[in-house]
Amino acid sequence: MANEWVKCELDGDDGEMVSLTCSDSITASKGTLVNLTDPRSTTGIAASGAMIGGVVARDKAAGDGATRVAVWTRGDFIASASGAFLTGVSLRAAGQNTVAEAGALEASGAATLGYSLYDASAKEAGPVRLRLT
Numbered sequence: 366m367a368n369e370w371v372k373c374e375l376d377g378d379d380g381e382m383v384s385l386t387c388s389d390s391i392t393a394s395k396g397t398l399v400n401l402t403d404p405r406s407t408t409g410i411a412a413s414g415a416m417i418g419g420v421v422a423r424d425k426a427a428g429d430g431a432t433r434v435a436v437w438t439r440g441d442f443i444a445s446a447s448g449a450f451l452t453g454v455s456l457r458a459a460g461q462n463t464v465a466e467a468g469a470l471e472a473s474g475a476a477t478l479g480y481s482l483y484d485a486s487a488k489e490a491g492p493v494r495l496r497l498t
Contacts, residue, residue: 368462369396370420371443373492380437381498385418387434393425398444398462398478399436407434411458413465417478419497438497446485454481456493464493 386406399407401418419436447459450466455477459465483491
């Protein structure tokens, strides 16, 4: 997976890992930022502005018979920026496993995934604090 999220430090009980329901047909590689759909499910990689389910903790292969995927919801990760932003700004999914600064409307909702721990330029990888719980 390109732009995979790399775990640095997990918060709480193993990054507050949760299990999301998924289709047996999806592939979700470790380090993939996935979306959140109803009810407490994921359909795969998070599109730009999507509600976030978490970061995949273990590989899930298509056709492996599994209909659940484990995701981290809290911790510090290295993630790639889709554009420039400053330290401390709220972040959202930007598609292709990258992050971007959350706009005013997104900054208060479920599309916000956490905040930046560095000043980023486009396509630069750096530390991000994931805060979903």
